[in-house]
Amino acid sequence: MNILLIEDDSVFAQTLMRRLISGGCTVSHAANSSEALLQARAVRPTHIILDMNLDSESGLALLAPLRALLPATRIVLLTGFASIATAVQAIKLGADDYLCKPASLAMILATLNGQASDDSVSEGIVMSPDRVEWEHIQAVLGRNDGNISKTARQLNMHRRTLQRKLQKKPVSS
Template sequence: MSETATQTPHGAGAPVHDLSGLELTMLLVDDDRPFLNRLARAFEQRGFTITSAENVGEGLAAVASAPPAFAVVDMRLGTGNGLEIIEALRRRRPDARIVILTGYGNIATAVTAVKLGAVDYLAKPADADEIIGALLRKGDAPAEPPANPMSADRVRWEHIQRVYEMCERNVSETARRLSMHRRTLQRILAKRAPR
């Protein structure tokens, strides 16, 4: 399980991952169908056999029927949580390598995901090479810094969105918890996400 610095057809300058000798079964769970389909195609091109799921129920059923060697699971799945799938996969296949993806990153959730058995936690959108790098990273090897990290404005916006969702989309309660004026919050929520 090593990386070489040679070029790959998947992107200019992207690393080639040595997948020889590995069982290339992968479960992808994400409720964003276009993103899920793009990831599935990218991993299939790299030799993986993919099982896709769009919600917690489908993910748990896939784990129960054929636990994969690798899994990429979205943290927030409609009314469910990807952590349930991590727990189920860990029980069925302790050696599985799991990466959590999310558009709503926060340290507490990352710590929980890793404690439950995820090997890494990546912000969406992550590409296939970045995900494979995380899945194959050995023990204490430091993670590579992201090539395109979120801007400070994007991090702020993600945090506000996460709190807003936690408050069940109640603007007044969200504003109170963020110590922010309600009208200011409404203006932020009406804008598109910064890059």
């Protein structure tokens, strides 16, 4: 497997690269979007692991150019800030799959290979009620194109309460 890892966190990138290489993969790394496009043209990877937040850039913006450049390459978006809305958006923009950090190496490899990831059940990942609420808020917000007032009305919630909930980082599973 020839993988391009697009990740701005150098410590995480080095750790993941070591694990993938020890698993028999060939891995190249890019830390930002311009580097990623150059690497994609030069290396022609069969698989791409793309971080959603690249410093001040969004990995979502890279999906269309990567898909146009490498239509047969399997692209997996990896993020620490998962939501249903961004998962749907990522798939619409060209990602083949979407994984939440932290993800085990086995889960990453299975997803890269296009295998159904029922691993989340076997690994005991169950969403907390707070996480379910966060996911639901993100989904409704996405359907309303980011309109806070409309989303608050649909959720039967005060607009300021919704804004406070959105300012918090997503709760862990």
